[in-house]
Amino acid sequence: MIILEDIHKVYLRKKVETTALKGVSLQVDKGDIFGVIGYSGAGKSTLVRLVNYLERPTSGKVIVDGQLLSDRSAHELRQIKKDIGMIFQHFNLLESKTIYQNVAMPLILSKKGKKEIKERVTELLAFVGLSDKANSYPNELSGGQKQRVGIARALASNPKILLCDEATSALDPQTTQSILDLLKKVNNEYGITIMLITHEMSVIQKVCNKVAVMEEGEIIEQGSVLDVFGHPKHTTSKNFVQTVVRTEIPANIKRKLAEREVSTLAKLEMVGDHATEPVLQALINTFHLDVSVVFTNMTEIQDTTLAIWYLQIEGKESDKRAAWQFLEEQNVRYEEVTV
């Protein structure tokens, strides 16, 4: 649906060059909720603005729905933009117009008839749960409601893609949750592909199926959310994952462990059904190992469970080796760690 190929973007302002993107490639498939996470200034906004050509790449290809955007005329690009909705951190609603008029705007721009506009806007306001606010003005609405209007407006022209630039960053956690639920509904019911940008890993955790981690204009890691959350490779990814899933042993437990004699400290990582399987019993009963749980964490991601166990294991080397074998067969990721 969206393909970015080796994108470089250099901004030139007042003769100062800023390199915002350094060879970024990614692919977003139809139906994905693709998350891009990174710290401020990583180049996320630049990246997402390339998709609807608000920003042109200095080099590289942007292909949306099979069309290479650089080949398109200004007129064609405007048509393509109508197939791509966008919502923003600060909502960017017209303060001088009612909620109804705001949502109707994309249809007015496309010169749709009054009756058609009315039907569509009424339907959209119902979809986002704001039917009673049609005649209100944006400044009478809460942040969450404003973002709902933003979503309704973005959906007005029946887009195939929805771009979200920090759409929940100005909202409190509870409102964020409700907006994320709404985005999921947009994805499910309308089959709209979503690309969202955030600096909060919890947002990725709650709605995305794929994620790309950005740092200083580069994608340092990308993959399925379960993979990246399960075993982030890059330090920055690890830090992001840490904010929602404790994959490391807390410091106070580490201190206590250091005082003890521990022969083997193992980190087990289980995803999905495995997470709930009685692996622990097997280690104790079948392999006669002495197992104590040092630290454990379970997180729900994408409706599956990701479980991380830190186990202190004592026993015969041969038994341990047999146990590792067993874990491998069970598709449990296993890693010996030191404190």
Next chain:
Amino acid sequence: MFDTNITLNQFVEAIGDTFYMVGMSLLLGTIIGTIFGILIVVTKPGGIIPFPIVYMILNPIINIIRSVPFIILIVALIPFTRSIVGTSIGNNAAIVPLIIFITPFIARLVENSLLEVGPGIIEAAESMGATPFQVIWHFILPEAFGSLILSLTTATISLVGASAMAGTVGAGGVGNIAIVYGYQRFDSFAMFSTVVILIIIVQVIQSTGNKLARMIRRN
């Protein structure tokens, strides 16, 4: 009762003259000034239709005219005025320099008002595939409307002040009474009452403008 040579009729006529001059020059100045203001904003480097040449021509012209004091503008424009209205004295002759005076001022005020519309609004418009004309018409102008009304209020008040100098070219108006009777003939009553009338006119314009702007901004 008062020691004055001035009649009520003269006052009424003078107020009528002031409104006529201010009204005409405001109307034309607003049309041209708004167009120039929009042009400056959109053709600016980084604007929605960058067109450096238009910007580089308009911008200094506006600055140059704005730096000429109105009284000098009136005199300097006499030949031009005569070629347009056929005479260089009277109310109609005063309107020409008033328009030339107020247009660049309005252009600047409009520019400022339009620039108040945040880049986010324009970004949203462009993300919807709006044409540059649609961006201006459906987004920037409605969002700036309240502020534009306040700008025009300021411009109108400036015009009231400037029109008082129109007596120089034989035009009427409230300011003219102040000069001819109050200043030249030491008629303190004329002087005092014209000042009061001017104060009232300015107050009414300002509070009407404020009220309008508030109405627009709320709803």
